[in-house]
Amino acid sequence: MSLWPRIRIRIRGRDRSRAFTLLEMLVVVVIIGIVMGAVVVNAQPSKRNVLEQQAQQLVFLLYAARDEARLRAQPIVWEATPQGYRFLVRERDTWQPLQDDVLRGGAWREPLSALSFMQAGRAPQSGTVRVLFGREAIEPAITIRLARDDAQVDIVTTGPGRYVVQ
Numbered sequence: 001m002s003l004w005p006r007i008r009i010r011i012r013g014r015d016r017s018r019a020f021t022l023l024e025m026l027v028v029v030v031i032i033g034i035v036m037g038a039v040v041v042n043a044q045p046s047k048r049n050v051l052e053q054q055a056q057q058l059v060f061l062l063y064a065a066r067d068e069a070r071l072r073a074q075p076i077v078w079e080a081t082p083q084g085y086r087f088l089v090r091e092r093d094t095w096q097p098l099q100d101d102v103l104r105g106g107a108w109r110e111p112l113s114a115l116s117f118m119q120a121g122r123a124p125q126s127g128t129v130r131v132l133f134g135r136e137a138i139e140p141a142i143t144i145r146l147a148r149d150d151a152q153v154d155i156v157t158t159g160p161g162r163y164v165v166q
Contacts, residue, residue, distance in 0.1 A: 047151040050109060055146055055153045055165040058085075062131070064102050066161055069133040076103070078131045082112040114147035137161070 045053075062078065065087055069076040077088040077095060086105030088095040097105060117129040119142045131142065137160060144155040154166045 047148055048153065051146055051148055051151050051153040052165055054109060055155050058144075058146075059155060059163045059165060061087075061103065062133075062155075062163055063161070066133045066139075068100070068103060070135055070137075073135055075132055075134045078133070080115055080129045081127065082108075082115050084108060108146075110148060112146055112148055114145070114152070116145045116147075118143040118145070 065076050065078055072089075075090055076098060079086055079088055084105060084107035087098040087100070087103040089098045090096075114126065115129055116124055116126040117131065118124045119140050121140070129144065131144070133139075139157065139160055141157050143157075146153050146155075156164050156166055158164050
């Protein structure tokens with residue numbers, strides 16, 4: 001005799017396996033679709049967040065351009081349009097694209113609707129923007145504005161060689 005008795009369950013009548021109906025399957029698919037739609041909408045970054053990320057990447061490139069200009073003892077220009085940007089170096093009395101692994105040209109993730117450059121004591125530039133990095137440790141205060149549709153981000157100098165995304 002066993003200590004654990006066996007339990008037997010008997011189903012009277014026919015043994016019918018339960019299946020999902022077409023309506024139940026349709027309801028589940030609709031619920032999954034609604035949940036996935038909410039996740040996708042919330043997972044997409046806003047236009048301002050995308051611009052802030054691009055501006056932060058640009059800040060790192062501007063730091064690198066400033067440092068490279070000092071190391072080379074030669075001016076470097078960051079030139080940008082609403083479609084993209086590049087770095088230039090002076091060779092044989094003309095500005096040529098810089099051949100560098102870090103400071104190479106690039107395109108914005110999406111074209112900008114506006115791009116402007118403001119420097120104390122100078123008229124604002126828009127369209128094609130140029131920022132010159134020289135050998136000097138003292139740099140003038142600048143503001144670079146990136147805009148796409150209704151979102152805009154500013155890159156502002158807060159001190160010599162210090163940039164902040166606002």
